Amino acid sequence: MKSSNCTCYVTIVFCLVLSLVQGVKGGEAPSILPNNSVQLYLPYEDRIIPDYSMIYAGQFYDKDEDNDANDTTDALWCQSANNVTNIGVWYYPNGTEVPLFDGEFGDPSAPxxxxxxxxxxxxxxxxxxxxxxxxxxxxxxxxDENGVDQTLVVGAYTDTGYNNNDGPDADLTMQFSLLSTSRLATPPVFSLSFNVSDGPPTTVSCSVNGPSKGISTELSRVIVNGPRSVTRVTVTVRLREAGNYQCNVYNDRVTDGPISGNSHPNAVDSTSSLSISVSDTPTGLTATRLSTGVAHVRLSWSTVSGDTGYEVYYHLSSNTPVSAGTTTSTAINITSGLNQGSTYTFDVVSYGSASIPSGAASVMLTISEPAVTEFMATLVTASTITLKWSPPTPIVPNSYNINRRCRRVCESSVTINSTTSVLPPHTSTGIPPYSQCGFDLIGIYDITADLTTDYSAETLST
Structure with missing residues (x-):
């Protein structure tokens, strides 16, 4: 009988120890992962929760709190379709890493x-x-499944802090920033930014000139102050429309319910707004040739009231617009980058410090090559040749130079002579009789000889 009692006693102790070990283990990891991308899973509520949603302490543990059939540990799980081992990092609100633990769930030695x-x-x-x-x-x-790091955020609070939270608080006014690399972009791309505190911004919806006119945006959220639950929200907008832009922010609370000490039955949303203007399009745009160069152009237009400045572009019909610079005046000279024989479109856009750039005012101009007509000798004597010519169109040089090359019929040597700053008509003197002469008429624009016209003549005998 003693032997039998001893055996039974040992068996009971073994069963008790096994039961305690299982209790310490406390549960398993979820068996199902996402088919693609990443997600947050809260087994205690059996919910996949949105990024930047809000939970409270009583919804996640280090054990199988609800004793579900699968014995799943009711922690908060950050999951990926990338099914590899040793994956992911959790961070505290202050940015430090939540310590990893290799022991079992429920182990009292855990951090x-x-x-x-x-x-x-x-x-x-x-x-x-x-x-x-x-x-x-x-x-x-x-x-994720492509090996690209993704960030998921959740707001975690004490039960009391969760119950007293009446929803996110957004800055009343947004900040505007133009993102387009070119003010000529159609439509322009700009961002609206604001901070959200007192809870995570799960959803941001924006509109212009009333809630019925929703606008498509790209959303970016960055934690800028974890301990105070501050998030910098930036929405990217592609639109050219003036008016009152509003972004409505609210968070997804895993459990709704009465808010302690607040008249609202549930958490409320918050709105940030900004009135944005669109600069007026410049009027009266003209393009004229300058005499400082054969491919120099001056653009001028009327003043746009209230704007900071203007940006000017030029392009050929098939090319990407090139910025010729910005100016605060209503005129600009373009003296580089243009070529003779080409037709250009010139665009002028007005802009303000906190406004959407205007549509473009445009004008076309063909930069034709200047040509002298009627370059000829009007009077020839034994020692002089008088030349005349008509000024070239469409631009007249600032001055002319004439290069002369003469050779007497009976001689092989050539004499060269240059005369600067001449005007028509011009008499070339000191030429020996029976000389064959060639003349180069050179138009001077600025300091460059950009135009040359040839003519030949012969002096008379004595």
Whole structure:
């Protein structure tokens, strides 16, 4: 009988120890991962929660709190379609890394109040103690199926902090910034930025000139102050429309319900707005040739009231516009980059410090090559040749030079003579009789000889 009693006693102890070990283990990792990209999974609520959503301490643990059939640990899981081992990192609201733990869930030696634990394709954020003093925005960085790191954010609060939170608070006024690399871009690309505090901004929806006119945006959210749960929200807009731009912000609370000490039954949203103008398009744009060069152009236009300045572009019909610079005046000279024989479109855009650039005022101009007509001798004597010519169109040189080359019929030597700053008619003197002479008429624009016309004549006998 003693032997039998001893055997039974040993068996009971073994069963008890096994039960305690299973209790310490506390649960398993979720068995299902996303088919693509990344996600946040909260087993306690059996929900995939949105990025930048809001949970409270009583919704995630370091054990299987709800005793589900799959024995899944009710931590907050950051999951990826990239099913590799040792994946992901969790960060505290202050930016420091949540410590990794290799032991079992429920192990009392685990870091407190939170620790992270890695599995294939996922990493858990487990809570082993209260969240007081550790509230804010927690960040998980985990690679997707392409190996590209993705960031997921969740706001985690104490139960009381969650219940007292009446929704996110957005800055009343947004900040405008032009993103287009060219003010000529159609449509222009600009951003509207503002801070959101007192909770994560799960959803941001924007409109212009009333809520019924929603606009398409690209959303960017960056934590700028974790402990205070501040997020910098930036929306990118592609639109040229003046009016009142508004962005409405609210967060996805995993559990709705009464807000303690607040008249609203549920958390409310918040709005940030900014009135944006569109600069007026310049009028009266003209393009004229300058006599400083055969391919120099002056643009002028009327003043646009209230604008900071103007940017000028030029382009051939098939080319990308090139900026000729900015100016605060209503005229600009373009003295480089243009070529003779080409037709250009010139565009002028007005802009302000906090406004959408205007549409472009445009004008076309063909830069034709100047040509002298009727360059000829009007009087020839034994020692002189008088030349005349008509000024070239469309631009007249500032002055002319004449180069002369003469050779007497009976001689082989050539004499060369140059005369500067001449006007028509011009008499070339000191030429021996019976001389054959060639003349180059050179038009001077600025300091460059940009125009040359040839003519030949012969002096008379004595």
């Amino acid at each position: 407190s109040p939170l620790f992270s634990k890695r599995f294939s394709g996922q990493i858990a954020l487990a809570r082993s103690d209260g969240l007081s003093g550790y509230e804010g925005l927690y960040k998980c960085i985990i690679p």
